Structure formats: C-alpha cells, structure tokens
Amino acid sequence: MMTSYDSAFRPVAKVLAVLLLTASSQALAQGYPSAPVKLITQGAPASGPDVVARIVGDELSRRWKQQIVILNATGAGGSVAAKQAIQAEADGYTLYLPAASAFIVMPEMFPALKIDMQKDFVPLGFVAEQPMVVGVAPGLNVNSLAELVALSKQKPGSLNFAANARGTLPHLTAERLKSQAGIDMTYIPYPGAAAGLQDLIGGRISVIVEGLGTLLGAIQSGSLKPLAVSSLKRLENFPNIPTIAESLPGFEATGWFALVAPRGTPDAIVQQVNRDLNAALESPAVKDKLGAMATIVRPMSTADTAAYLRKEQEVWRPVVKQIGFGAKN
Structure with a gap:
C-alpha cells in the first residue's frame, strides 16, 4: 500500500536518478578518450571507406592524443562490420564508419540478421559525401x-x-x-x-x-x-x-559516410565526439586530403545527422525494392 510519504518521494527519486545518470555520463566523458579507440569500416585496405576512415582517424588521433585503430571488417555487403559494431561495448571506444549502403541496402539484403541501423546505433556526426x-x-x-x-x-x-x-x-x-x-x-x-x-x-x-x-x-x-x-x-x-x-530536374545522389556508435553510448561522449569530429572536418589538412578524392566534408550536429540518415533511407527505399533485395519485397 502506497503511503503519502511514498507519493511525495517518488518524483524526487526520479529527479535524483536522472541527475546521477547525467553525472555518471559526464564523468565518463571528462577523461575521454583515455585509451586507443577502435574505428570499424566495411572497406578493404586502400578502398574509399578505408581511406576516409584513416584520414579522419588520423586527425582525431592527433586531437585526442590517442591512437585510432582501423579495423577493416569486410564482406557480406557490410553486415560483417555492422555485426562487429553492434556487439561492441557502448563506451565510446568502438566507433563505426558505415558507407551509405549499410543504411540503405543492408537491412533488405540480410533481413534475418535483424540489423536496424537507426535503432542499433546512435549517430555521432556526418563525415563526407561524394x-x-x-x-x-x-x-x-x-x-x-x-x-x-x-x-x-x-x-x-x-x-x-x-x-x-x-x-x-x-x-x-x-x-x-x-x-x-x-x-x-x-x-x-x-x-x-x-x-x-x-x-x-x-x-x-x-x-x-x-x-x-x-x-x-x-x-x-x-x-x-x-x-x-x-x-x-x-x-x-x-x-x-x-x-x-x-536533364532530370531534382535528381541528386551521393555516396556518403557517417560516424556512429553502439546504442547506449553515453550522451556526453556522443556530443564530445560530434564536436571533435566537426572540428577535425574543418581542418585544412582533412579538407584537402578528402577534396583530392572529390569527397566533400559536411559537418553536422547529431540531430541533423539522424534526420539526414532517415531521409536517405526514404529516398532510396523505392529503388531498393524495385531491384528486388531481401525477401519478397
């Protein structure tokens, strides 16, 4: 039976729980990163995704004063990389740089894997498009x-x-x-x-x-x-x-790369990585190196990145279904 004391204390307990969670998240971010950070890409060494990961990773490594270890998880239309990223600890020390196809096509190609790029990952920021x-x-x-x-x-x-x-x-x-x-x-x-x-x-x-x-x-x-x-x-x-x-008004299509982390990564770390990533993308060295590959940097907030990814899925879904991926589409 709930007493009047319980009723009065419950709202206070909720507020305290939120404050403790926020404090814990901020404490984790204060020393972040304090160890090497893994960056998973679906590209093979020297491929476009791999080169983008290394250019951006080098700049983040310089800023963080921690090594960025590139993990090339190739194969199965990007699902190998996605599975590795999903299984990683959500502590900010494993990041994932998927190509556009991972968000747009992979869920249709491998429905049995039940990988939901929107639900399984939190966006850290947009990187570049080509x-x-x-x-x-x-x-x-x-x-x-x-x-x-x-x-x-x-x-x-x-x-x-x-x-x-x-x-x-x-x-x-x-x-x-x-x-x-x-x-x-x-x-x-x-x-x-x-x-x-x-x-x-x-x-x-x-x-x-x-x-x-x-x-x-x-x-x-x-x-x-x-x-x-x-x-x-x-x-x-x-x-x-x-x-x-x-010739075809409104036609637009670009390959792109975004940086994400496993869902559950502390928000304070998510926001710090977003700030540091955007600063890295604005550096002349990164702009010049990616520009030489005809790849254009596009710094975004986490919210804008999430909105962009949703929009791209909607734009390409009819094309994906038209060419017949996955089960009976």
Whole structure:
C-alpha cells in the first residue's frame, strides 16, 4: 500500500536518478578518450571507406592524443562490420564508419540478421559525401547525357553499364537514372570500380557509374568522358561537368559516410565526439586530403545527422525494392 510519504518521494527519486545518470555520463566523458579507440569500416585496405576512415582517424588521433585503430571488417555487403559494431561495448571506444549502403541496402539484403541501423546505433556526426559520375568511353561518340539517353532509347538494352557491386550507391544511382530517364541499359556488376573501368576503356562495356574520386585519374587522362555528376549543383572544382539534374530536374545522389556508435553510448561522449569530429572536418589538412578524392566534408550536429540518415533511407527505399533485395519485397 502506497503511503503519502511514498507519493511525495517518488518524483524526487526520479529527479535524483536522472541527475546521477547525467553525472555518471559526464564523468565518463571528462577523461575521454583515455585509451586507443577502435574505428570499424566495411572497406578493404586502400578502398574509399578505408581511406576516409584513416584520414579522419588520423586527425582525431592527433586531437585526442590517442591512437585510432582501423579495423577493416569486410564482406557480406557490410553486415560483417555492422555485426562487429553492434556487439561492441557502448563506451565510446568502438566507433563505426558505415558507407551509405549499410543504411540503405543492408537491412533488405540480410533481413534475418535483424540489423536496424537507426535503432542499433546512435549517430555521432556526418563525415563526407561524394557525388557519382556517369561516364563513357570516348569511342562511344556520345557527348552529353541527353545523347546517351537518346542512344539508349534507340537501342533498348544494347548498352551495358558498369557499377560497383549490386546494392552499392553507384548501382542504385544508375538504376534510378534508368527509371527517371525511361531508358533500358544492362547492368554488369563488378567487384570494384577498377575492373569496370578497365573493361570500359577496353571497349567491352559502354557506360560506367561510379564515385567521382574513383574515376578522377581516368577523367584527367582522357580515357573516360564524364557526361554528368549526380550532385544537385555543378561542382566548384569541375564546373564544366553538367549535373544529371540539368536533364532530370531534382535528381541528386551521393555516396556518403557517417560516424556512429553502439546504442547506449553515453550522451556526453556522443556530443564530445560530434564536436571533435566537426572540428577535425574543418581542418585544412582533412579538407584537402578528402577534396583530392572529390569527397566533400559536411559537418553536422547529431540531430541533423539522424534526420539526414532517415531521409536517405526514404529516398532510396523505392529503388531498393524495385531491384528486388531481401525477401519478397
């Protein structure tokens, strides 16, 4: 039976519990980090995700005066890395840098794993994005996206296009382009951009859709002709490359990286990492190194990062279902 004393004390007890929890979280963050921090990425060594992780990790290591240990957990469409990150202690000493495909495609590809990127992780901040490029071999005699669309409509299904593995952002970008332009091209999956680019230059395929950073060397050497970028506006460093949106209004697609931690990580640590990450992204060294890969930093608050991730899932869900991942979608 509840007494009047119990009724009076209960609100006070709740307030005390909140204060104790907050104090404990702040105490954990005050000395953070006091040991090396692990950073999990789904990319293989020297891949785009790995390079981004190392550039950002080096700057955070310099600021924190603690080593950042990069863990390359490759395979199974990013699920190996996600499972490692989920199983880690939620103490701020294991961070996770997923590529966009982990949020957008992986839950559909591996529904049995029951990985929910929104519920299982807390966003620490947004890192960077990289627009896609639609490119062709010079020998195709196509000089614009409009000409490519026209050629594809004249010969439905006859043009082959390369994109990274099925379900990656380059692949999804190409599928969305096909849908919105009303064209039919045949997808040839490649395990990496280098193999697709080699076949394009060799004349075995006609079109490639990949991250701009991956194709920079081929563009600069003249072995690849860029027709359009997938950013909403023309890029400052590449003003002569039109956007897809100039032909298909509103079209925008970028590969991106965010930094997250296991759900339950103390909020004080989450906010500290967000502040330090944003400061790292604003450093000239990080901007220049990522800029050389055509990768654009985008510092965000934790709330804005969470909102961005939700929006990206909503934008790409129809495309993911259209190409048929997972169980009966």
